[in-house]
Amino acid sequence: MQSCGFCAIVAGAPAFVVLDEPDLLAFLDVRPVFKGHTLLVPREHVETLPDLPAELRDPFLEALQRLAQAMEGALGAQGSFVAVNNRVSQSVPHLHAHVIPRTKGDGLRGFLWPRHRYADDEEAEAYAARLRDGLEAPPTS
Template sequence: MDCLFCKIANKEIPSRIITETENSIAFLDAFPVSRGHTLVIPKNHYEKVQDVTDVDNNDLFDTVHKVISKVDKLTGSTLLAIHNGKDSGQEIPHVHVHLIPRESDDQAGPVHSMFKNRPKFSDEELDKLCAKIKSS
C-alpha cells in the first residue's frame, strides 16, 4: 500500500510527532492551515471512520482528547475536523482527525460558511430524513 499516513505511522518517512500510543499517532500537519495544526491518525489503515475497529477508535479518540488540550493552549480555541470520504474533502484516504487552532482573525469562519448552496428543507422533509437515517 502506498499510503502517506501508513508510512508516517511506520516511521518510513519523518514527521514531527507530538505523541503516540500503540494504536495511534499525533503529529504536526506538514501543510498547516494554522500554527499548531495537528493530525491524529490510527496506525492501522482505515479509509472511513465507520471502518475503524472499536479498539482503534477508542485509542484514536483518547489520543485526540489528550492532544487537544495541548493544542488548545496555543490559541484557546480549536476546530476538530474529520473528512470522511473523498467527496467530503478527504485528500488522503486514511482516517485522520484535524486539530486546527483558531483565532478570531483567521477568517476561516464557522463550518456553515463552507457551504454556499445550502439546501432548504421543510419540516416534513427533515422528519423523513431523520427517519431514514435512524432506520439505516
C-alpha cells in the same frame, strides 16, 4: 499499505511528531490551516472512520480530546476545530482526524463549505427519519 503516505510516516518517514503511542500517531500537517494543525492517525491502516476497529475507538477519541486540549494549553488557542473526512475530500486514504487551533477572528468561517437550509420542517423531519432508519440498518461493508 506501501503507497499510503501516512503508513510511510507510521513506518518512520520524516514528520513532526506530536503524539507517539502504540496504536496512534499524531503529527503536524505539512499544509496547515493554522500553525499547530495536527493529524491523528491509527498506526494500523484503516481507510475511514467506519472502518476503525472497536478496540481503537476509545483510544482514538481520547487522543483527540487530549490534542484539542493541548491546542489551548500549549498554543494559547481559544478552541479547536476537529474534523474527519470519509472518502470525499479525504486527501490520504488513511483515517485521519484534523485538530486545528482556533482563535476568535482567525478568519476561518464556520465550516469550510456553504450551508444549505431545509425547505421546511417536513423536509428536515424526512432526513431525520432516513438517518434514524440508517442507524437501525446493519452495516454495509
